[in-house]
Amino acid sequence: MEDYVGICRSSVKWGKISSRGAFQAIKIAATSFPKITPTLAYNGFDEYKERICYYHTWFKEYDRLYFEIWRRVTKGTSFRKAMEDVCKMNKFPVRQGLMQTALDHEYTMTLMEEDFHTCTAAIRPGVKEDKAKELIAGGVKKLVNMPKSYEDYIRKKIEIACIIGILPSEKTEATV
Incomplete structure (x- = not known):
C-alpha cells in the first residue's frame, strides 16, 4: 500500500487498489487470525491505510528536510x-x-537535532547525495518504527492488547 499512497484518494485507481487491499486484509485475517471477524479485519485495514498515508507524508517531508540540512552541515554549517x-x-x-x-x-531545536543525528548516523564521509537521501529516508523510517505490513500491524495491535490486559497472552499465542 505504501507505494500507492501518493495517488489521489478520489481516483478510480485508488479505489481499486484500496478495495484489493481490503480483500487481502480480510483473507489474511481469515487464514492467520481466525478469531478476527471480516468486519474487524476491514476496519483494521482501514486504520492501517490511514496510518500509512499519514506516515508517508511524514517520511517524505522529514527525509527531504533532513537531507537539505545534512547538505549544509557536511559543508561545515552548524x-x-x-x-x-x-x-x-x-x-x-x-x-x-x-x-x-x-x-x-x-528544547525543540535539541530534539530535532537529536533526530537529525539519528537519521544521518549511517552516512559515512564521502557518500554520494543519492545514497545519503536513501540512508536518511531509512533513518526516518527506523525512527518511527512503523509496521511494514498489515499482518505486522495486526500482530502489534494484538501484542498491545495483551500488555494492557484486553487479551490473555495464551489465547494470543494460539491465534498468532
Whole structure:
C-alpha cells in the first residue's frame, strides 16, 4: 500500500487498489487470525491505510528536510544555521511551523537535532547525495518504527492488547 499512497484518494485507481487491499486484509485475517471477524479485519485495514498515508507524508517531508540540512552541515554549517537557511527556503510547508518553533525554542531545536543525528548516523564521509537521501529516508523510517505490513500491524495491535490486559497472552499465542 505504501507505494500507492501518493495517488489521489478520489481516483478510480485508488479505489481499486484500496478495495484489493481490503480483500487481502480480510483473507489474511481469515487464514492467520481466525478469531478476527471480516468486519474487524476491514476496519483494521482501514486504520492501517490511514496510518500509512499519514506516515508517508511524514517520511517524505522529514527525509527531504533532513537531507537539505545534512547538505549544509557536511559543508561545515552548524545545525542551527542550516535549519535557518532551510526555513528561509520555505520549501517544506508542512514543517515550516516546526522549524520556526525550533529556531525560537532551544528544547525543540535539541530534539530535532537529536533526530537529525539519528537519521544521518549511517552516512559515512564521502557518500554520494543519492545514497545519503536513501540512508536518511531509512533513518526516518527506523525512527518511527512503523509496521511494514498489515499482518505486522495486526500482530502489534494484538501484542498491545495483551500488555494492557484486553487479551490473555495464551489465547494470543494460539491465534498468532
